[in-house]
Amino acid sequence: MASALGHVAVGAAVGFGSSSRGERRIPIWLCAVAACLPDIDYAIEPYVQAGSLWTHRGLTHSLVVHVVAVLACVTLLHLSPRGGKSSAWPRIAIGCMIALWSHAFLDAMTDGEPGVALASPFDPTRRFFAWRPIPVSPDSIGPFLGEWGLRVLKVELWFALAAWAVALIAARVQEHRARLAHRHLEAE
Numbered sequence: 001m002a003s004a005l006g007h008v009a010v011g012a013a014v015g016f017g018s019s020s021r022g023e024r025r026i027p028i029w030l031c032a033v034a035a036c037l038p039d040i041d042y043a044i045e046p047y048v049q050a051g052s053l054w055t056h057r058g059l060t061h062s063l064v065v066h067v068v069a070v071l072a073c074v075t076l077l078h079l080s081p082r083g084g085k086s087s088a089w090p091r092i093a094i095g096c097m098i099a100l101w102s103h104a105f106l107d108a109m110t111d112g113e114p115g116v117a118l119a120s121p122f123d124p125t126r127r128f129f130a131w132r133p134i135p136v137s138p139d140s141i142g143p144f145l146g147e148w149g150l151r152v153l154k155v156e157l158w159f160a161l162a163a164w165a166v167a168l169i170a171a172r173v174q175e176h177r178a179r180l181a182h183r184h185l186e187a188e
């Protein structure tokens with residue numbers, strides 16, 4: 001995996017960039033959590049058959065499953081008496097899906113562990129991207145606190161900075177558009 005810190009940093013950036021000023025706290029938290037969720041398969045793996053799609057980087061890392069999971073959550077929210085009323089939820093849902101996808105993409109850029117089953121269950125092939133600059137993160141805390149972890153964080157820092165740069169630009173563009181719309185309404 002890419003490290004949990006790397007996933008959280010990129011997920012939080014997605015939450016920031018996909019939400020509006022004054023209502024960013026919940027999206028940032030939700031997207032940061034969503035960006036880590038695919039690695040829940042570490043907890044499942046001891047109980048599933050070797051080579052199955054439930055093993056690490058299988059179904060929980062599939063872009064298809066991420067879309068279905070987010071649509072299921074949106075449907076449940078829509079049916080709930082309170083959640084479906086908020087106009088912020090569609091953007092939060094899109095943010096969470098991008099955060100989930102960011103996990104799969106970062107993992108596909110690591111230099112170790114099995115490839116990512118990006119299109120499972122339709123295509124169970126485990127894939128990596130051609131560009132794999134991220135050293136795979138250790139799956140225990142001991143090695144992560146040493147030279148190995150530092151090497152991972154040094155590379156992931158660049159991805160986190162790039163994600164936050166895009167998020168800040170997206171936020172500025174949104175605010176600019178909101179200001180223009182407001183002025184347009186005032187002029188009418």
Ligand SMILES: [Zn+2]
Pocket residue numbers: 001002038039057061103107
């Ligand atoms: Zn992962």
